[in-house]
Amino acid sequence: TVDYLRKELAVDIADIDSIESMVPSTLDEASAAEARTEQAFVELVNPLALDVVEAMLSPGVxxxxxxxxxxxxxxxxxxxxxxxxxxxxxxxxxxxxxxxxxxxxxxxxxxxxxxxxxxxxxxxxxxxxxxxxxxxxxxxxxxxxxxxxxxxxxxxxxxxxxxxxxxxxxxxxxxxxxxxxxxxxxxxIPELVTIINEATQLVNLHSGASPLKQGWFMRSKGTSRKELVDAINDFRELFSYYMSPGESIE
Known part of the structure; x- marks a missing residue:
């Protein structure tokens, strides 16, 4: 696996510096709050994920x-x-x-x-x-x-x-x-369903078909309305069994 990754990525995967040059850290231009959030994620979530991966791989080892x-x-x-x-x-x-x-x-x-x-x-x-x-x-x-x-x-x-x-x-x-x-x-997953519903309501509330609203949406959200709508609808389709009908956005 190591040899395959080294060949495909054309990088020494044992060299952390070379990997960081390919995948720049999001902390370089982040606010203090964003830096703390990402650091907490790295320190807390990554070890938990590794524990699960180790448990999954255990039967085959x-x-x-x-x-x-x-x-x-x-x-x-x-x-x-x-x-x-x-x-x-x-x-x-x-x-x-x-x-x-x-x-x-x-x-x-x-x-x-x-x-x-x-x-x-x-x-x-x-x-x-x-x-x-x-x-x-x-x-x-x-x-x-x-x-x-x-x-x-x-x-x-x-x-x-x-x-x-x-x-x-x-x-x-x-x-x-x-x-x-x-x-x-x-x-x-209650939190995810709630987030999807809230995102749907916010997009419907703060956007519209007019160029003025579209421009405001891009400036304030950092992405186009269409991209956000597509992402939300993908999540709604994935969790459609648990979502209320009639909430999708166009």
Whole structure:
């Protein structure tokens, strides 16, 4: 992969300076608030994204004393994941089979993962159209026998008929940590729906067909009305299942 990227980009990807020359930082001419925002994004969001990527890649990476069922790699994700997913990563889970009802423990685990560990607020009933989950841990925890209980626990978070794709990563060591990665396909995201609706209303309120309004829109928003309308309508189409009819803009 490294050799391929180096060849395609004609740059030494190990040399940070050369990469920065190709992709200039947005902080060069940014305000203090913009600089703080981008720095916070780099420090907070990037590590979280890397944690999810690491959890996704884990089933396809060979390790001693490790079994994966069913075998899962990037091709499986490409075939089965929805175009938009919201990850929920719950790590170091305290599941103890001898401490009580495992179905109840697994239900509590799923509830906590969706409501507290999701990388976006998916609400109480996200109606996910699919779920891809990777459960890893010691052999007595991460096992397919619990699949039925996990499916039952997920039912209140998914739409009727939604596909659930499991993957179990078993470690043959007693002190292995138990982790759960949920990939919720195209869920109802309250903040995004609200933003799209507000953007629609603002465009309709502050723009019109007259050249004067078009010119004001370009000066005040930094982009043409058409480009913004196209972008908003693309988002509305993507999330059309959750959007109110009659709100699109022309």
């Amino acid at each position: 060979w390790e001693s004393a490790k079994d994966v069922f069913p075998t899962t790699d990037l091709a499986d994700y490409a075939r089965k994941l929805d175009p938009v997913v919201v990850p929920a990563l719950y790590t170091d889970i305290g599941l103890i089979p001898d401490a009580g009802s495992m179905p109840k423990q697994l239900r509590t685990m799923i509830d906590y993962a969706v409501k507290e560990c999701s990388y976006a607020d998916v609400g109480e009933e996200p109606n996910a159209e699919s779920v891809y989950y990777v459960m890893s841990g010691p052999t007595h925890i991460a096992k397919a026998e619990y699949g039925m209980h996990l499916k039952e626990a997920l039912e209140k978070f998914i739409a009727p008929g939604a596909a659930i794709t499991p993957c179990y990563v078993q470690y043959h060591v007693p002190d292995a940590k138990t982790n759960l990665l949920l990939l919720l396909g195209l869920p109802k």
